[in-house]
Amino acid sequence: MSKSYYIGLMSGTSMDGVDAVLVEFEQQQPRLIASHSEPMPRSLLKGLTRLCLPGNDEINLQGNLDRAVGQLFAQAVNNLLANNAIPAEQITAIGSHGQTIRHMPNLDMGFTLQIGDPNTIAALTGINVIADFRRKDIALGGQGAPLVPAFHQQLFAQPGSARIIVNIGGISNITFLPGGADEVVGFDTGPGNTLIDAWINHVHNKPYDEHGAWAATGTTNEQLLNHLLSHSYFALAAPKSTGRELFNQAWLEQQVANFGYLSEADIQSTLLDLTCHSIANDCKKLSDNAELFICGGGAFNDELMLRLANLLPNHKILTTKDIGIAPQWVEGIAFAWLAMRHHHGLSGNLPAVTGASREAILGGLFPAQ
Template sequence: MSERYIGLMSGTSMDAIDAVLVAITADGKLKLDASHSYTLPSELRARLLTLSISDHWNADELAELDVLFAEHSAAAVNKLLSEAKIPAKSVTAIASHGQTVRHKPSHSAPYTLQLGDPSRLAFKTQVNVIHDFRRKDVAAGGQGAPLVPAFHQHVFAQPGKSVAIVNLGGIANITWLGPEQQLLGFDTGPANTLMDQWIQHCDANKSYDESGHFARQGKVIDELLEALLKHPFYSRTAPKSTGREEFNLSYLKPLIKANYPPENVQRTLLVLTAETLSNELNKLPTKPEQVYFCGGGTKNELLLTEITQRLETKKYDTTLALGVDPQWVEAMAFAWLGWCYEHKKPGNHPAVTGAAAPVVLGSKTLFY
């Protein structure tokens, strides 16, 4: 007998809400039954992006965006259920990540903040909502991120083999699955976020560099790459996590000289991702026998080429080779975290986040 969970994920790019309907058996085996990518309205996205890097928050703006994001999350859920022809009452819970607008686990008062009013989401969908997955880990002394490595271990581990899972979202992160059930996971720096922000700055009609087309037209600016690599995040040791708070246009623009061609900046940002990610992959405790990629960055052919050329491991693929579409891995991870909450199973892993102990992640809001 299996239970149905809906996983919702909106990442650093803030361009869409990924929604998945997942059946999970009593022993935790997952089956993806339906998926839907719900595009966020451009005005809402712009407001969320502004809020995420602003040093001065307006309480009314924060509260309104909390409500609006929940409204669109509900629309994503209802569209998913409609397309799948599944009644809401057959779903055990929605596992909603929410939209991160600030993540500062190393602050003097460590915190992480995701928007998406769970009460409104529950009422609008008539489904119970499990939410607020990151704060318990932060309360336990952890980074609150990345949370997907525990899921990667659950579904992708190969006994006796050293395997790496690489998520190319707005931020890049690595999961190392060791041959003796070891687990490591951490953010390595920007994957798509700086590239996306730069091309949006250059062309308001583009939200990302499709297949790396713009970057292909440029050449690496060695001076800029050297300056970018000096960011203190790269010298930190794991556990570590980051986000748009550190890697944004306000950080990038002062490093760009007036004579830098825009396409050369784009190519340099792509190589920055390839360099920083491959450096960390090549330093793992044991060389992975295979590297699997997931996330939106898997659609950028040039990015994958630049990364894989730098890897000591020459066997690589996407998670599709393991039976999971790269686009839906993170949303499925949160559906699984919802199942973990429902069954009182810890969802974090101290070796990854640095938390003092394994803890059950999340809170629950009933729809009635």
């Protein structure tokens, strides 16, 4: 088996599980060989949710969860390999994103923090791990996010064709590929699934609104929607990035406090429209008629896809499956790609996107031996 095999590990803002992908690279172009999703144990999710809330930091909890997430990531790798009868010796490296517990790039001393101890992953899998991809970009004055636009450019750019790649995970980010010599544009648009997941979990104790079915039963309240859209983040110029530090359950409860007369389904519908409007508003600023390709969990929310199409009638809306990669695996493959770039001494960031002072090799190597 070729030594151009890498594994990408991704656990996003939604924290619903770990995606593991086995990828082969030829001429830097990826080919997905196998994939596996490892569910997030409920006890671990509770601990992570607690750790993500500003004001509740606790060093012992962080240290414990760092190891626990590392073990979960290693389990995802070992199950991926076992399910496909592939020996660990055939893998060049694992690219691990880690689990973000704090992303604060705009402080005087900006920082981002991902846990999921790469030493633990390396020890339990016997494979070299490349991790901590975001902090070099932060050190160079960048946002450390989003990092996927560099991968989107490599994989999805088409000369003469304007494309927007929209990744809708817990947070949504977009990559504008102009189709010419222009620089790529990319940034976080705001909440993706994080608020709609938080609300249905709060009301119905469900992890997510399958296909957007519950949101579809509600009626969006324009006053609440406009109130949510008036948040200063949406008016910020790129480069910009965000996360659970801003858009979280506590913030949501504050925003809906004066709208107690609304039904719970109406709030869900309004939150879904917040995601759709914030994405659509930015897409319209970038291009009048670009093709949109959706990836991430949002691609499977039928109501979200329908509403986005209604807001962008001049844009053709598809998923990344139509250009070669199933939507649920794009980010995992991106971190396998970043590991490959690190292994070959190649840069992984786009300064025009993140605001870093220069291109850089991202991540650190954690050897298995």
